[in-house]
Amino acid sequence: xxxxxxxxxxxxxxxxxxxxxxxxxLDVRQGEIVALIGPNxxxxxxxxxxxxxxxxxxGGDVMVIPPGMEPQRLNGLKPNQITIRGMAxxxxxxxxxxxxxxxxxxxxxxxxxxxxxxxxxxxxxPATRAEERETISISYKLLQKMGLKKHVNDLAKNLPYxxxxxxxxARALATDPFLLLLDEPxxxxxxxxxxxxxxxxxxxxxxxxxxxxxxxxxMKLVMSLSDRIFVVDFGRKIAEGIPxxxxxxxxxxxxxxxxxxxx
Amino acid sequence: MVYGIIELINFAHGEVYMIGAFVALIVASVLxxxxxxxxxxxxxxxxxxxxxxxxxxxxxxxxxxxxxRHAPRLSPLISAIGMSIFLQNYVLLVQTPDxxxxxxxxxxxxxxxxxxxxxxxNDLAILSITTLSMVALVLFVKYTRMGKAMRATSQxxxxxxLVGIPINKVISxxxxxxxxxxxxxxxxxxxxxxxxxxYIGFVAGIKAFTAAVLGGIGSIPGAVLGSxxxxxxxxxxxxxxxxxxxxxxxxALLVIILIFRPAGLLxxxxxxxx
Amino acid sequence: xxxxxxxxxIAAVWFIFLTFPLMVVKVNTIENTVEWRWxxxxxxxxxxxxxxxxxxxxxxxKEEGTLTTKGALTKWTDRVMNEPAIYKPLIAVxxxxxxxxxxxxxxxxxxxxxxxxxxxxxxxxxxxxxxxAGLLDLGYVAFYAVGAYAYALxxxxxxxxxxxxxxxxxxxxxxxxxxxxxxxxxxxxxxxAIVTLGFGEIIRLILENWDDLSHGPSGIANIPGxxxxxxxxxxxxxxxxxxxxxxxMLVFTIFVVNRIxxxxxxxxxxALREDEIACQAMGIDRMKTKLAAFAVGATxxxxxxxxxxxxxxxxxxxxxxxxxxxxxxxxxxxxxxGSILGVILAAFVLKLxxxxxxxxxxxxxxxxxxxxxxxxxxxxxxxxxxVRRSYEFHGLDEEGADG
Numbered sequence: 001x002x003x004x005x006x007x008x009x010x011x012x013x014x015x016x017x018x019x020x021x022x023x024x025x026l027d028v029r030q031g032e033i034v035a036l037i038g039p040n041x042x043x044x045x046x047x048x049x050x051x052x053x054x055x056x057x058x059g060g061d062v063m064v065i066p067p068g069m070e071p072q073r074l075n076g077l078k079p080n081q082i083t084i085r086g087m088a089x090x091x092x093x094x095x096x097x098x099x100x101x102x103x104x105x106x107x108x109x110x111x112x113x114x115x116x117x118x119x120x121x122x123x124x125x126p127a128t129r130a131e132e133r134e135t136i137s138i139s140y141k142l143l144q145k146m147g148l149k150k151h152v153n154d155l156a157k158n159l160p161y162x163x164x165x166x167x168x169x170a171r172a173l174a175t176d177p178f179l180l181l182l183d184e185p186x187x188x189x190x191x192x193x194x195x196x197x198x199x200x201x202x203x204x205x206x207x208x209x210x211x212x213x214x215x216x217x218x219m220k221l222v223m224s225l226s227d228r229i230f231v232v233d234f235g236r237k238i239a240e241g242i243p244x245x246x247x248x249x250x251x252x253x254x255x256x257x258x259x260x261x262x263x
Numbered sequence: 264m265v266y267g268i269i270e271l272i273n274f275a276h277g278e279v280y281m282i283g284a285f286v287a288l289i290v291a292s293v294l295x296x297x298x299x300x301x302x303x304x305x306x307x308x309x310x311x312x313x314x315x316x317x318x319x320x321x322x323x324x325x326x327x328x329x330x331x332r333h334a335p336r337l338s339p340l341i342s343a344i345g346m347s348i349f350l351q352n353y354v355l356l357v358q359t360p361d362x363x364x365x366x367x368x369x370x371x372x373x374x375x376x377x378x379x380x381x382x383x384x385n386d387l388a389i390l391s392i393t394t395l396s397m398v399a400l401v402l403f404v405k406y407t408r409m410g411k412a413m414r415a416t417s418q419x420x421x422x423x424x425l426v427g428i429p430i431n432k433v434i435s436x437x438x439x440x441x442x443x444x445x446x447x448x449x450x451x452x453x454x455x456x457x458x459x460x461x462y463i464g465f466v467a468g469i470k471a472f473t474a475a476v477l478g479g480i481g482s483i484p485g486a487v488l489g490s491x492x493x494x495x496x497x498x499x500x501x502x503x504x505x506x507x508x509x510x511x512x513x514x515a516l517l518v519i520i521l522i523f524r525p526a527g528l529l530x531x532x533x534x535x536x537x
Numbered sequence: 538x539x540x541x542x543x544x545x546x547i548a549a550v551w552f553i554f555l556t557f558p559l560m561v562v563k564v565n566t567i568e569n570t571v572e573w574r575w576x577x578x579x580x581x582x583x584x585x586x587x588x589x590x591x592x593x594x595x596x597x598x599k600e601e602g603t604l605t606t607k608g609a610l611t612k613w614t615d616r617v618m619n620e621p622a623i624y625k626p627l628i629a630v631x632x633x634x635x636x637x638x639x640x641x642x643x644x645x646x647x648x649x650x651x652x653x654x655x656x657x658x659x660x661x662x663x664x665x666x667x668x669x670a671g672l673l674d675l676g677y678v679a680f681y682a683v684g685a686y687a688y689a690l691x692x693x694x695x696x697x698x699x700x701x702x703x704x705x706x707x708x709x710x711x712x713x714x715x716x717x718x719x720x721x722x723x724x725x726x727x728x729x730a731i732v733t734l735g736f737g738e739i740i741r742l743i744l745e746n747w748d749d750l751s752h753g754p755s756g757i758a759n760i761p762g763x764x765x766x767x768x769x770x771x772x773x774x775x776x777x778x779x780x781x782x783x784x785x786m787l788v789f790t791i792f793v794v795n796r797i798x799x800x801x802x803x804x805x806x807x808a809l810r811e812d813e814i815a816c817q818a819m820g821i822d823r824m825k826t827k828l829a830a831f832a833v834g835a836t837x838x839x840x841x842x843x844x845x846x847x848x849x850x851x852x853x854x855x856x857x858x859x860x861x862x863x864x865x866x867x868x869x870x871x872x873x874x875g876s877i878l879g880v881i882l883a884a885f886v887l888k889l890x891x892x893x894x895x896x897x898x899x900x901x902x903x904x905x906x907x908x909x910x911x912x913x914x915x916x917x918x919x920x921x922x923x924v925r926r927s928y929e930f931h932g933l934d935e936e937g938a939d940g
Binding site: 083100110121131132 | 804
């Protein structure tokens with residue numbers, strides 16, 4: 001069995017009196033594609049926001065174990081510090097930098113892996129120039145890989161919807177993560193785009209060895225992609241297992257379809 | 264109050280206040296010259312100031328805010344600053360750049376004579392009118408349909424639209440009410456200070472904002488508490504330290520509050536939704 | 538058509554009503570007379586009748602989206618900036634004109650020209666903060682004051698020369714930028730605006746009231762201009778020298794802004810302006826990035842302040858009022874946030890034009906205000922919008938093809 005790269009235990013998040021995430025345990029192993037599913041409002045995105053540092057969780061532990069390195073506790077770190085530790089994410093409601101070009105969006109992703117400062121920017125020494133060249137070439141290759149070659153110099157806001165979603169993935173990949181968190185990557189895509197996305201995600205895992213945790217509503221995509229699935233409802237984890245087991249799990253069916261369809 | 268609903272600092276609010284003071288001055292002067300005296304002048308000046316401030320507030324919203332409701336946050340802010348500059352200079356050009364003496368409109372009340380050196384009729388007028396406006400405002404916001412719509416709009420604009428609240432109307436009304444209150448304040452303060460010029464709106468706007476932030480944005484008792492604290496701090500500080508620094512204290516207080524407790528004394532913190 | 542006329546009539550009547558007490562009546566409270574200016578009413582009525590027409594037309598255009606697409610001006614500037622055959626000669630002509638300037642112009646014209654150039658530098662500095670990083674700073678003039686007072690005071694007490702004060706002023710500006718930045722930069726957009734405004738005013742009020750330090754409202758006089766290789770120059774020679782100093786500074790500023798714009802730091806500023814949360818998720822430290830923008834912006838204000846003190850030979854707190862911040866901000870806003878060429882043009886229009894056209898001088902602030910509102914409504918990107926750099930890939934394509 002492969003090593004774990006992410007281990008979340010007992011994660012809890014309270015908003016005032018409302019418990020949005022309730023003692024959820026979850027783990028992702030090296031090279032795995034794991035899906036987090038559940039009905040609308042089940043607390044999936046809140047879970048993402050907690051482990052990526054956007055909300056400080058009320059309780060529980062978030063640990064990442066970068067391959068070949070010591071485990072690190074992420075609680076209380078800021079989002080940028082978490083990204084530097086190798087966990088990158090995309091957003092449910094696309095959050096690109098709309099007035100920057102596609103290439104620049106990806107180049108921003110390289111930020112935490114580069115180091116030029118004010119002085120470097122002004123005098124542009126050989127080190128800075130080499131770094132800039134490298135940033136451009138890595139970013140360009142990422143765009144190419146995500147099928148965005150023809151959009152390189154287009155402003156992000158002018159890209160078609162599906163391309164924007166892929167650009168977000170490219171941008172997240174630019175931060176050199178070992179674990180990628182995708183929040184509804186297929187939302188708003190047509191069937192053909194979804195099939196392409198399926199291939200892309202598999203490719204990212206197989207070629208780059210990046211583990212993936214994704215939230216998705218498109219069950220066909222979830223079933224074909226995932227190695228394992230976690231199901232949450234009302235903030236609690238109600239099931240986990242391989243796709244086939246989840247499909248037949250009565251608790252899951254009940255959560256999705258509601259009481260009246262039970263009979 | 265206005266801020267709570269539109270979630271934006273209205274830089275032009277101080278200018279609406281200043282225009283209220285000017286209108287009151289003009290009406291009062293014309294009436295005095297026509298031979299009227301006494302409380303009638305005060306009442307009429309107040310009424311005109313309220314009407315005009317309300318009208319200006321309404322117009323400012325229509326021109327500088329409404330078309331920008333979906334624009335990035337910086338845009339309405341800059342357009343409000345532009346509006347504020349415009350109105351200041353408009354008054355400067357069509358009226359005067361100098362200070363104008365403002366007549367003391369509040370009549371001396373005889374029964375207060377024995378204690379007038381500590382509690383004058385001015386103080387009584389300010390105290391009573393302020394209390395009255397505050398009570399009226401609280402009642403309005405709590406119990407009328409429009410008041411409820413305003414609170415809903417300040418909570419979540421999109422949802423309010425969905426449940427059928429005409430947000431354009433709500434925001435306009437909020438502006439008008441805010442401007443009306445500004446006019447009342449302007450008349451009271453102007454007749455207390457006894458002079459006005461085109462520039463009074465800027466400092467008043469900042470101080471009003473400080474008071475609102477201090478008390479917690481959107482909370483009416485908070486705003487009153489904030490104003491009291493601000494007023495007391497200012498007069499104590501100037502009394503004990505140096506009078507030149509009066510405005511410094513207002514600004515410093517504002518800066519300190521915003522940095523350490525942006526939600527204000529009676530406000531709640533909001534979590535940003537991602 | 539009838540409906541349109543009716544709408545315009547209503548607007549006209551509404552504005553006549555609005556402006557009636559202020560424009561028609563003018564009271565003289567000392568002599569107790571009232572002046573009735575009925576003709577103003579007619580002017581207002583007619584003006585607003587037509588303005589409301591234009592207003593609706595523009596709003597409609599905006600709805601249709603025809604205004605947001607590239608205007609003719611932007612297309613033209615795009616071409617100029619992207620074709621070396623056009624922009625190279627233009628730059629050459631500009632350089633020659635700039636160098637010959639002092640030989641042709643008398644001192645009377647030099648002073649306003651230098652002021653305008655100082656404001657270009659200030660505009661470009663603030664542009665970094667507002668245009669690139671999206672932080673609305675309404676107290677920018679405070680850093681300008683820091684630079685000016687640093688030179689004036691150090692010279693007064695220790696006889697420090699202009700050349701020594703220049704880097705010192707820049708450094709002090711940066712230090713103040715960081716000091717003010719640390720507490721305030723956690724705040725969101727509009728709170729940030731009001732707090733920076735507060736800080737700006739606090740600094741001005743301190744300068745006005747702390748007589749022992751700043752000599753109070755009367756200011757500091759007899760600030761010497763720069764020396765040339767140790768020689769003290771006459772007033773007019775010194776003006777010429779300052780002119781060249783500010784031109785050199787301007788060239789340096791443009792060079793720096795240009796480079797920063799397309800650097801790692803510049804991209805992180807833009808990203809911050811576009812979406813703070815996504816920016817953080819990309820591993821960018823929000824505070825550090827904002828502080829850098831604040832400090833770099835303040836550095837330029839500090840430098841410009843030193844030059845200003847040397848140029849006028851006299852400074853007092855009046856030169857650093859809130860409206861100066863607003864003026865610099867309008868230069869940035871009207872010129873197009875993030876655009877260098879736009880800022881230069883706007884600074885000339887806003888600072889130089891009023892000096893020469895008296896009527897404009899009187900109505901200057903009024904027009905500024907109106908222009909700021911209208912710009913935000915109809916052309917939020919400014920006269921000349923910032924064009925992001927395009928990258929071309931030839932070699933990389935083949936390399937990537939087998940990857």
